[in-house]
Amino acid sequence: MSIRLRLTLWYTGILSVTLLLFGFGLYWSLHYYYYNSVEDDLSQRAESAYSRIQPRITPTLGGDISFDFVLQGRDMVNNTGTYYQLTSFENGNQNRSNNLKDLNMYLPQITPQQKQRLGNEDFFIERSSIDTFEILIYNKPIYLNQNGQSRLAGVFQAAVIIESYEKVFALLRIILTVTSLLLIVLAASFGLFLARKALRPIDKVIEAANQIEKGADLGNRINYDGPQDEIGRLTSTINGMLGRLQNAYTDLEESYRRQRRFVSDASHELRTPLTTIRGNVDLLEKMWRKTAAAALDQDRDQLEMSLEAMQDIAGEAERMTRLVNDLLALARADAGFQMEKSEIMLKPLMEQVVRKAQLLPRSVEWQTGDLSALDNIHVLGNRDYLQQLIFIFIENAFKYTEEGFVKLDAVSTEDQIGLRLQDTGIGMDKEEVPHIFDRFYRADVSRGKTSGTGLGLSIAKWIIDEHQGSIEVMTRKGEGSTFIIWLPLGKLPTTFESGHSIQPANQV
Template structure:
């Protein structure tokens, strides 16, 4: 007799005994025939009950089993036999249930054993993973109910295969993770809202911009961080979109973690999910730079129309005067004056054409060696002939052979000299210095004019930009420095300015003599130090920090290369603090400021950076670039600027002790 048949026999016997006792009580005092009929009816009732039980147990679409308190299988139905990949019940009966449990989920059955038999709970449910005879794992939902018979307290267990549902949930979770990762690498803020307009999701870009976590944004919403002048119109447009189900599009300003407002273009569309619920998917795209460019473009068009119209009007006037006046001397005077305005038009048109070539990537360069000091001498003489008020003094002009486009580099120096004369109307001297420094030519042009404010310094190289204090006083489209910056960039050089309002300006540029890189590497062990002509890095094991000393003239190439080396050494030494010394830095690296803020600092934080002490360069232009780099650093990074190394080291040492 099998174990299952024996279990059924015991249950049937128990039922018979119970019914017999019940019948004995009911038939007391009745005739023998009546009592026999009642007993036979009771036996038949038990038999029918057992048949129904057996039918339900065996034919259930769910797996059924009876287990003992030691988790051995006493009885199973065919559904569970099939579910576990067996052929007969004997492959299961008498076996321990843990034999069919996934190795990672055996603790689930031990928990069931503890809850039911040790803590005497009437029932217990769980979701766990089982393994069939072929080694295939699958998810099941298990519910066990306690009951008692002569064999003790047993568990009647129902097993449901929920593998498809679990896989669906898993796939849904994977899709959600994929969606989050995808939105986190997007440059836009990504968000979603429910049918009522309540924000339900924001990506990491949103949290980084606002300087708070996702929960704060979901609770507080965006109403308080929209610019007050834009909030009313934005909310009206948003409510209209929700009411009508039409796409939402609006431009507004949002306040970032530093308290500054940026322009954003917000777009959202309604989407109906599987449950027929409406959700809104939206993005906020930073268009602040685009807005600024549009403003500059409008200002440029206004200035350009004025600048082009003025010489044309003068030409027309002088031609009319020459036509009406018959005197040969007067005609000659009008022709000469007309010629000066023709030259002015040529310069304006030439600048416009150069910008067009730069934008199209079609600026041509004729690279060949030339004597730089001869070019300075020749150009100075030409420019001097155009002015009688200013004396152009060549203070230093060291011999140097430069490989580059002589005409384009001459164009840069000519722009410097023209600006120096133009913006120093009350002065009478312009000073040129040209000297060789470590295989580079460094040129400066100094005036004693109106000077440039701190806020305007870094903007002067933007296309169409001119300092506010000069825009309506002096002629020009504001393209000269932009073109100069592009020319020098193509020669692996850079330019910068030192200026003070009311005291004049010094415009600099640097070029490598060979027209190639400024970088000269001197050595590294790939782990604890790096030496070059622009940067020295050492790992200080006693202070657990990197110490970086930047030296000389920097540009985009040197800053990027040095920063990536610093990132590599930070990772290899597993340190979290950096002493960044710019005391010996000269020149401009403002082109790298945005790159440092957007890419390098986040990468350093991810590598473990927590404290960054930055010692200022004496160059104001370099200081401005440093400030710009740290405008939007990650919140978890602590940074501070210093004027000397002692204070910077003290701050880092103190922070190390505190932590």
């Protein structure tokens, strides 16, 4: 989740909570105020009417008397929206105001629980309903003193209709809900806009960093013309860091360039004296052989020792020549040298490699496996470098295999061809495999036992990369190794009816 989205969610969440608290507080305050006002007004009117209630004696059929209660005339005809009702508990008679009679309704009868409550409280107010009307009822007990005793004789009820208040508060709930939702949507949109605008320099920082990571433009800087706030200071710091990074990278690149130039120049300069040394040693060896044939027996031993010294010099000169050639090849790779490539039929090339490999010095059996996967297979590459690549792996296999065999065959997939070389040599630990293509790296077990410079596989890796290929290594210490060189398939050349084919132009 991006920072701008998190900021927007935070702004929206805080605003939502604020609006919820504000709306709830406003609604509760208005509700409390209005209903308190209604209850106070109802209580005042009810108390005024209650003070004017008069008892009325009614004779019964048995000769006894009972009491009920009546309202005064002005309370009877009251049309201010307050409704009165008197109920006698002795005979059940009810006396209503005219406006309640006009509605042809009675206020709800007192339940036993409410009657018990009347005996304990001076009055109580509660909400109720008549038909579809919501009403607020003021209930107050009526007591009679008879024979010095006070008894609950009836109840006085005053009511007002609160339907209009309920509609007002329902409308208020709708207004608060809709307004809050609209404000939240607007705040979220505006907050997202502000967050995007405020964090736009961060996007520029990311874009500049991506360009630097890809090596597109180390001189790129973040353009920021806003205030020097936190983002402004961050931008200035990053621009300064980018400047120092560019200087460091430039110095490093210059150092690498000088190093590559030195290696290349040194390799070129060393090749000439090494060639001269080898030529002169070969010439001296031929001359001394003739001299040794005509020499006396007592001088022949000394000549033989001199000849061995000359052979040692020739061997070391040859080794130095190989090292110089390897360094020159790697110097070309570091300098960005690109091979000239064309579409090559792979099987004739591999047959030539197999034939030459039989002449290499070895102490194990050289086996040629199934090469049918190479039939009619073309790859886009350089013939000489591909041949050098295969010979590097074959020579390594012969070097590190003391007994058993070295086998070459071919495998294929839908879009790749693989050249597989197996040996029964010393193998490697799995920890060594990632380092075998490093320059001058040689496994500890082989140091001092086999000759070599440790540059062959580095050159092989460069040739594979130049051909957009890959290398697969499977090895087990003491059991041998298997290398599979994967090369992408090339396009078949266009063949004319005459049997000639057009080879594509060399690519650089």
